[in-house]
Amino acid sequence: MNLLSHAVTSTGRRSNNEDNLCEAAPLGLFAVADGLGGYEGGEVASAVAMETLREFIERARRDPEGTWPCREDKKRTLGENLVRAAAVAAHEAIQARRKGSLRQMGSTLAAVHISGNVAVVAHVGDSRVYRLRDGALSPLTRDHSLWAELVASGRDVPARADFPFTKYAALLPVKTTAKSIGSELRACLLDLKIVRGESEICPRCA
Numbered sequence: 001m002n003l004l005s006h007a008v009t010s011t012g013r014r015s016n017n018e019d020n021l022c023e024a025a026p027l028g029l030f031a032v033a034d035g036l037g038g039y040e041g042g043e044v045a046s047a048v049a050m051e052t053l054r055e056f057i058e059r060a061r062r063d064p065e066g067t068w069p070c071r072e073d074k075k076r077t078l079g080e081n082l083v084r085a086a087a088v089a090a091h092e093a094i095q096a097r098r099k100g101s102l103r104q105m106g107s108t109l110a111a112v113h114i115s116g117n118v119a120v121v122a123h124v125g126d127s128r129v130y131r132l133r134d135g136a137l138s139p140l141t142r143d144h145s146l147w148a149e150l151v152a153s154g155r156d157v158p159a160r161a162d163f164p165f166t167k168y169a170a171l172l173p174v175k176t177t178a179k180s181i182g183s184e185l186r187a188c189l190l191d192l193k194i195v196r197g198e199s200e201i202c203p204r205c206a
Contacts, residue, residue, distance in 0.1 A: 001194070003114060005030060018042035022050040022111075027057050031111035034127050041105035045094050049107045052093040056086040057113065079120045080189045083113045087122050110141065114194065121190040131192075140190060 003025045011017040018035030020043070033049040035042020059066055060082055068085040069092055076084070087109060098105060108125030121129050126143040142148055150157045 001114075001117060003028065016043065018046055020046040020050045022054050024054055024057075027054070027061065028114035029054060029057050029111070030114075031109065032127050033107045033109050034125070036104075036106045036108070036125075039104040039106065041102035042107065044097070044102060045105040045107035048093050048097060049090040049109055052090040053086050053109075053111060056089045057082070060085075076189065077120075077191060079113065079115055079118060080191055083111060083120045083122045084189060086113075087111070087124065117194045119192055119194055121192070123188055140192070141188065144188075 005023050005025050007021050007023040007030075009017060009019045009021060018037070020033050020035075022029055022031040024030070031050060031053055033046035035044070035046040060068075068081075069088045070085055072081050073084070090109065094105065094107065108123075108127040110123045110127035110129050111121070112129060113120045113122075121140050123129060123141040124144065126145045126148075128143065129140045130137050131140050142152065
């Protein structure tokens with residue numbers, strides 16, 4: 001299967017771009033990371049995440065018997081375990097650098113690893129993965145955010161742009177919603193079949 005890819009990033013309204021990306025078609029790896037706003041070193045965390053993710057997938061391809069940072073989950077496929085291990089490696093690499101002014105840094109992660117006609121999607125935080133099929137764009141991930149959790153629970157909440165975080169913060173435990181690599185890792189995994197010639201899978205930062 002031929003993989004065609006394009007990547008772009010923009011600071012938008014920010015003065016500092018904390019987004020980083022990985023576009024590695026030969027590895028079947030495409031990912032974005034967004035450093036956590038409000039903390040020092042977000043751009044460092046996202047850069048470490050992308051570098052480590054790519055290095056781990058490259059190393060696993062060269063040496064399939066190499067050491068992984070976590071045990072294999074027998075309930076998951078080999079592809080899911082590979083991406084999960086890469087995310088754990090990125091998490092640990094950020095943790096190792098959380099010192100001094102960088103002690104609270106972290107990053108979101110949205111990654112797609114394609115092997116054959118199967119794509120494994122992993123995400124942590126509110127960076128997203130979408131699929132474009134037959135002209136329709138649909139999300140493959142759900143944000144790890146207070147707003148998304150409240151929507152999923154059926155509560156009547158304002159649109160995301162108008163969401164008053166402080167008013168609703170007490171309704172859900174923060175640990176279940178504020179996820180990032182570097183601070184707390186609970187990567188969500190999904191694998192799906194790619195339909196040749198009609199699917200595009202697009203990781204993006206929120």
